[in-house]
Amino acid sequence: MAAIREAKIIDRAIEIQLEKANSIRFEDCWLRDHCRCTSCYHADTFQRAKHILDIPDSKIVSLKYNENQVIITWDDGHTSIFEADFLAQFDYKKWNDGRKLKPVLWHGDEVATKITRIHVDKFLNTKDGARSVFQSLLDYGVALIEEVNATLEDTEVVCKALGGVQHTIFGGMWQFTTRADHADTAYTNIPLALHNDSTYFTESTGLQILHCLEHSNGEGGDTILVDGFYGATRLRHEFPEDYAFLTKFNIEAEYIEEGHHHKFSSPVIKIDAKTNDPAQIRYNVYDRSPMAFTSSEDCRAYYRSLRNLGRYYEDTKNQWQFKLWPGTVMVMDNFRVLHGRTGFTGTRVLAGSYVSRSDWLDRARVLGLIQ
Ligand SMILES: [Fe+2]
Ligand SMILES: [Zn+2]
Structure with a gap:
């Protein structure tokens, strides 16, 4: 279980600091695209609900967080809630290393x-x-x-x-x-x-x-x-x-x-x-x-x-x-x-x-x- 220690807005992004992990930066366009509310995401099919051209180019107006969640309010009134465990997957090094196959050479x-x-x-x-x-x-x-x-x-x-x-x-x-x-x-x-x-x-x-x-x-x-x-x-x-x-x-x-x-x-x-x-x-x-x-x-x-x-x-x-x-x-x-x-x-x-x-x-x- 990932735990959030701190979250802050930096320009058009947020940066979260997780317990015993690197800080991770998320751009606002990524956050809006990954919103997990029912109008943005079909949780039953694991598919996005919106065309990429229909995702609004909105700005973050406020950010709240506790140990388990980040809550973002957008300038068009939309709210997005992100779980700490969800965000923790996107530390680039961890994400990329997890996708590498590691064949053991033999002769x-x-x-x-x-x-x-x-x-x-x-x-x-x-x-x-x-x-x-x-x-x-x-x-x-x-x-x-x-x-x-x-x-x-x-x-x-x-x-x-x-x-x-x-x-x-x-x-x-x-x-x-x-x-x-x-x-x-x-x-x-x-x-x-x-x-x-x-x-x-x-x-x-x-x-x-x-x-x-x-x-x-x-x-x-x-x-x-x-x-x-x-x-x-x-x-x-x-x-x-x-x-x-x-x-x-x-x-x-x-x-x-x-x-x-x-x-x-x-x-x-x-x-x-x-x-x-x-x-x-x-x-x-x-x-x-x-x-x-x-x-x-x-x-x-x-x-x-x-x-x-x-x-x-x-x-x-x-x-x-x-x-x-x-x-x-x-x-x-x-x-x-x-x-x-x-x-x-x-x-x-x-x-x-x-x-x-x-x-x-x-x-x-x-x-x-x-x-
Ligand atoms: Fe063959
Ligand atoms: Zn949404």
């Missing part, structure tokens, strides 16, 4: 002992179970859900609990064997280099969920994961020019099959404006479009920087390689973690889906893990 198979591995019933039926899965996704970008029946239906239940199935040109829930029914390398049995999916969508798919339902009469097909943020951070320190290039230069990616042509252009390393750290990696060596360049410098920087970044991802010391068996659903954050696969023989049946980033962060927020 190699050390991460195997850190991520959440949890029985499916605990994930589906307990809040603590759900929290530990989403916390693992926020911290490491990976979680494993175990003892899931090896069927598409049971996998779908897990996908729904992770935020809901994201529909793409590949369907909602998908299941495939080595049969090639899409024009993509993922549908063959050759090794797949580390990559992010859907770099050609205007927003990449969020979580990638994979469940190996069957692997018989053969071997191989290990899953390989690498932390995209770790590689980007190494590049930042060891090849700062390449890092700067990949955070600014728009690299185009595309996906073509009969009746479809997706295309999107964006930096390979997207920066979080709050932390100045990587927020998304879209590294996919297969899906790059043929591009024209304005200068030979840019063209050379494109090859140099993609190779220098790719070396961290292809370095086996940075990778976590393991075999997924029926029963274990792997969940990974496609905005961060790159995935690949060793070649294999035999019949391999995989099922899974995507969950959009907005939908899984929604779950994490409802569970109280992020703001």
Whole structure:
């Protein structure tokens, strides 16, 4: 509970001093916009009631306060009451820090002992179970859900609990064997280099969920994961020019099959404006479009920087390689973690889906893990 020690008018703003906290300044335009009376705010839907053009440009005529409230009278006769707890949220540093994601960088198979591995019933039926899965996704970008029946239906239940199935040109829930029914390398049995999916969508798919339902009469097909943020951070320190290039230069990616042509252009390393750290990696060596360049410098920087970044991802010391068996659903954050696969023989049946980033962060927020 925040407690107000003092409140005063300064020019067209008020400044409040809270117990054991910084003072916070609020401009009159902000205060009028955030008035919580029933004509300014619909408390039942958490929505403002007035268009921004209809908020009067009025001035504060008086200010009263006690420990719990600030009461403002405006020059058009309106009164606004603000609770101390409401105002306390808007100390900029606290507000901004609360919105920063804090990924824990990893490399190699050390991460195997850190991520959440949890029985499916605990994930589906307990809040603590759900929290530990989403916390693992926020911290490491990976979680494993175990003892899931090896069927598409049971996998779908897990996908729904992770935020809901994201529909793409590949369907909602998908299941495939080595049969090639899409024009993509993922549908063959050759090794797949580390990559992010859907770099050609205007927003990449969020979580990638994979469940190996069957692997018989053969071997191989290990899953390989690498932390995209770790590689980007190494590049930042060891090849700062390449890092700067990949955070600014728009690299185009595309996906073509009969009746479809997706295309999107964006930096390979997207920066979080709050932390100045990587927020998304879209590294996919297969899906790059043929591009024209304005200068030979840019063209050379494109090859140099993609190779220098790719070396961290292809370095086996940075990778976590393991075999997924029926029963274990792997969940990974496609905005961060790159995935690949060793070649294999035999019949391999995989099922899974995507969950959009907005939908899984929604779950994490409802569970109280992020703001
Ligand atoms: Fe993939
Ligand atoms: Zn009001």
